[in-house]
Amino acid sequence: MKFRCDRDDLSEALQTVQRGVSSRPGIPALTGVLMQVAPEGTLTLTTTDLEVSARLTIGVEAQEEGVALVPARLLGDTVKSLSDAPVEFEADQAQARIRCAAYEGALRLLPAEDFPALQPPSGIRVSVEAARFAEGVGQVARAASRDEARPVLTGVLLEVSREGLTLVSTDSYRLAVRELVATAGGEARAIVPERAMSEAGRAAGGMDKGDVELFVDESQVSFEIGNLTLTSRLIEGEFPNYRQLLPEAYESRLTVSRQQLIDAVHRVGLFARDTSPVRLEFNALGVKLSSSSPDLGQAVEAVEARYEGEDLTAAFNPTYLADGLAAASGETVRLEVRDGLKPGVVRGESDDFTYLVMPVRLPTPVG
Amino acid sequence: MTRAETPVLERVPGQKPAMAFLRRAVERPHHAYVFAGPEGGGKQLAARAFAAALLCERGTGCGRCRACRLALEDRHPNVFVVEPEGRDIHVDTVREEVWHPAYRTAPEPGRKVFVIREADRLNLAAADMLLKVLEEPPADAVFLLLSARPDELPETVLSRCHIVTFLPLAEGFVVRTLEAEGVEHGLAVLAARLSGGNLGRARRLATAPDGLSFRDVAARALERAEQGTSGALDAAGLVLEAAERYRKGLKDELERDLAPFLDERGRPEEAYRGAIRRLEERHKRRVKRAERDYVDWVLLAVSALLRDAVASAAGLGREALINPDRSPIARSVVAAVSAMVAVEEARAALAEDVNLNPRLVLERAFLRLGAASS
DSSP states (O other), rough: OOOEEOOOHHHHHHHHHTOOOOTTOGGGGGGGEEEETTTTTTTEEEEOEEEEEEEEEEOOEEEEEEEEEEEEEHHHHHHSSSSSSSSEEEOSSSSSEETTEEEEEEEEEEEEEEEOOOOOOOOOEEEEEHHHHHHHHHHTTTTTOOOOTTGGGGGEEEEEETTTTEEEEESSSSEEEEEEEEEEEHHHHHHHEEHHHHHHHHHHOOOOEEEEEEEESEEEEEEEEEEEEEEOBOOOOOOOOOGGSSSSSOOOOEEEHHHHHHHHHHHHHHTTTTOOOOEEEETTTTTEEEEEETTTTTEEEEEEEEEEEEEEEEEEHHHHHHHHHHSSSSSEEEEEEEETOEEEEEEESSTTEEEEOOOOOOOOOOO | GGGGSSSGGGGGOOHHHHHHHHHHTTTTSSEEEEEETTTSSSHHHHHHEEEEEEEETSOOOOSSSSHHHHHHHOOOEEEEEOBBBTTTBBHHHIIIIIIIITBBSSSSSEEEEEEETOOOOOHHHHHHHHHHHHHSSSTTEEEEEEEOOGGGGGGHHHHTSSEEEEEOOOOHHHHHHHTTOOOHHHHHHHHHHHHHHHHHHHHHHHHSTTTTTHHHHHHHHHHHHHHHHHHHHHHHHHHHHHHHHHHHHHHHHHHHHHHHGGOOOOOOSGGGHHHHHHHHHHHHHHHHHHHHHHHHHHHHHHHHHHHHHHHHHOOOOOOGGGSTSSSOOOHHHHHHHHHHHHHHHHHHHEEEEOOHHHHHHHHHHHHHHHHOOO
């Protein structure tokens, strides 16, 4: 194979396909990037770690079609360091030759037939606006579990229906749900590893405009983001029925400046430890936050806000609460509470995002 | 029919019942199997063949398609191989290489096959994690646990697996195989007899330049041990010196094996790093075990010499001897048997407890051996 192209195009493309794909030790072929040149003038780069694969096509001046599996890191580093001039690339069975200005290098190739056979995108097709998709992923990804003991919770649930696309994640202490407007060709459900989901979100965030296309089938999900296709394996298993956890109505509601509440939770939360959460006392004036630790000291802060409902006290893990407040959008945020034992619900200015956070049970006062 | 056309499950020789069982299992496999049987009997060969048959594009284990070829070389993306790093299989290894991929959809369409070599070396936490996967197995996964000591696997793990028994290879089969590889008949018989059905070991005995040297060490030690107390202590020293020579030789040999994968500065080349790490681990383990392995071979050879003395005293002919190339030593049946007891006790003690000092165990054995003959 043989082609000629712009250095920046190639360098950027190589970086894109390498990001998000970890190199699994033990299988040399996975450390390579598969390069395919087609006669119509395209170069397709593919990488995979068997869980996530990335494929990107760019336009090149194709001189001879062909396939080569090239050590990805070395190639990436080489191309990045080349001077700003057209790059000529030529590969035979054993090695790849790179020429650029006065530079000439030869890289030993990996056996291309060892590269895993990847499946093209297939299944139910979903279109969603790229910017909204990126925002939605950012809102739910934090709530996914890091604990491998329950594999399904380490992923993000994709629920596709005629009405749209729902993203859900939970680590059983909090639950994040984002509804997205989308056009879909049918119904589908899939649990996508959080790492792949975040990578797709990041790539979508880099798009100026346009849609992300998702293809969901039984064994994989693909995201077509511009000229990049990310494909991920799915997590097998049954995602918890989250809908039954979402309360239908609220009894008490705090409407408050989002930034003010986030800052207060952070400040007061510095004294909170696993066993001592942040207490929130809701009353007509707003909310009073407090936390204390026998070893460290204590802090109190009152935040003025509009509160509808009876006075009550609830306690939350400050990190989980702050994550939810940060994920919600808009100037103001709504915090719905029922009593100290039921989950609190965080909503932004629009109704498409819901964040549930489990309260920490406070010790019953003595006497 | 050439080898490339033979279905993969027909290619594992000398294990008819086990392979017949696996051929029937391919169509509707259980989710977990223990391949139980002594080292060198073909368990790994069988595991690769079974994995190939499970992943084969034609569904039969044709041996020709891409899936078969890759599986036979341990390179299929859907095959996950786990083996001890150091002494044990650690919980982190099981989490990364078994637990994690088990609950993902397979890298390529089809089943996922997990091969756990030397499964009896799973430590407690690792076995627990594996057990959880076996209790809630993903529908498309098949687990193959290979072990020469299946009784050391936790009962909870064993009870969830079908056991496939691999027998020690028949002596005739080992002899024929070695002869087919160009080993001369007499040597093939000797190696087969000394290796007790372990083809790999028989091959090493027959082809390594000093493969049979431990027998000479055994004969010399036996002779020395009969010359009183200081002779017995010398005998122990003699064995340990030979063991050390063997260990060093093995170390050099393994370093030579690795050399092609290293760059000029002795570091592994990027693309092979993972593969090399495994190779190095395996080497380190072998070198670490080398002294004990060698001592065990010598003791086993001492036992064999004594056993031949008993056979000869009982009037049996040459063909019944383990060492048909040597004249049996003269010893009364009673003396030879009590000497054998001392040797076998030493072997058992060394196999049982890795913390024993081999010199003390050997000295004790040779002192008792000398006493038995006087």
